[in-house]
Amino acid sequence: MFTFAFTMVRHGETRYNKEKLLQGQGVDAPLSENGLRQAEAAGVYLQDVHFTNVFSSDLQRAKQTASVIVAHNNHCPGIKVVCDPKLRERSFGIAEGKPVKDMKNMAKAAGQQCPRFTPPGGETEEQVASQ
Secondary structure (H helix, E strand, O other), X not given: OOOOOOOOOOOOOEHHHXXXXXXXXXXXXXXXHHHHHHHHHHHHHOOOXXXXXXXXXXXXXXXXXXXXXXXXXXXXXXXXXXXXXXXXXXXXXXXXXXXXXXXHHHHHHOOOOHHHOOOOOEOOHHHHHHO
């Protein structure tokens, strides 16, 4: 019998997360000290998972998280993290680097719900899905 497991981990905290600022694709912030601790904890938790492949976005917060997890793994010495820009989070255009509440206000002013709203220069949900 063939078994398949898929493990997905969100990157650790960055200063932008802590300050409730949108990152998207245009802000390539590193992990904060707390984010590094979170990545370490994820690495310890996943240390006995046998990974055959590890993929990450090419943004440093995701690469750092993946690298820390792989460094703790007991079954995959030397496994390489494959970085791909197609795995980046959604672009939020002009809202990147600004408070999340600003995007919520832009959505409200446009008569839309925030998760479906696309700020100028940002990617629509459909564009993200097509990647």
